Amino acid sequence: MTSSKPADALTIEQQICYAMHTTVRAFDAVYRELLAEHGLSYPQYIALMAIGEHGPLTVGALGELMRLDSGTLSPLLKRMEAAGLVGRTRDRADERRVLVALTDLGRDRLAGVSEVPRAIAARSGLTLSQLAELRSTLERLTATLETARP
Amino acid sequence: MTSSKPADALTIEQQICYAMHTTVRAFDAVYRELLAEHGLSYPQYIALMAIGEHGPLTVGALGELMRLDSGTLSPLLKRMEAAGLVGRTRDRADERRVLVALTDLGRDRLAGVSEVPRAIAARSGLTLSQLAELRSTLERLTATLETARP
DNA sequence: CACAATTCTGTTGTGCACAATTTGATAGTA
């Protein structure tokens, strides 16, 4: 019962899914470590930056930016609201919408994590131009993967 | 209360974490779509390939390959066992260990998803050499991120 | 105006992920 391995068979180590998977695990661990002292999870960190940069956002607009649906964002935002980082208010103009905005504490927290990108860049061992090129590749890849969707 | 944006501030769109996050979301959606008809989740697909390629594995060894701990793998493997894809047996030589191996059905299922890597490559819009280069970059990045860990 | 269709958010159920702890087995040492 020896396992058969044709010469043209892709081993798991040769597949893009495995490379992406292990890289994400590694990034996740480093972000977890850097964000722990700030009381933020990785998704909360991204949400904090997105809201801070794009002002008050509806849940749907934040979901488009983060590629998450309401089933993920609603409980995540409630936890951030409970932590005092964001405020959620109904949009007067359209009562179906909920506007999410940073509180003063949220802005302070955002300022407190401003050195994280630099720390991540250092940990990655890549030069700024290598990072920029990787980012560019990932952006094109994301765009292609998303356009092919039904 | 206009948001202040210094010229040197990184916008979220310029950060590697955001690019990785959106790419992972996009990959996840495509894999979910391709694997749905086979009754596999993305982590289950990776586990299936890893076990099929590296023969019977302990939970710990599979965890090293997949960068997952027992808290994630135990229930995942139990679901795969319930689906008839893998068998779990205590290692006679060391009763602390559990050996995970593919069943005949698991091998059939693995053969059934053999075209997935090619489909993913096509969806990515990248050439084989571009994919290989991206994979190489990710592998080096993963190695660096993992070595810096305490 | 009435009413059907659409839009937006939230809830429920299932699966994936880790930290912390528990249970059981092995190895090492007095």
Next chain:
DNA sequence: TACTATCAAATTGTGCACAACAGAATTGTG
């Protein structure tokens, strides 16, 4: 032998993710 330390897997608790659905508000059409 007994005692400790270590190791492997499983369990528990919390958070993140989607699919499917529910409910309220808005929009479009007659």
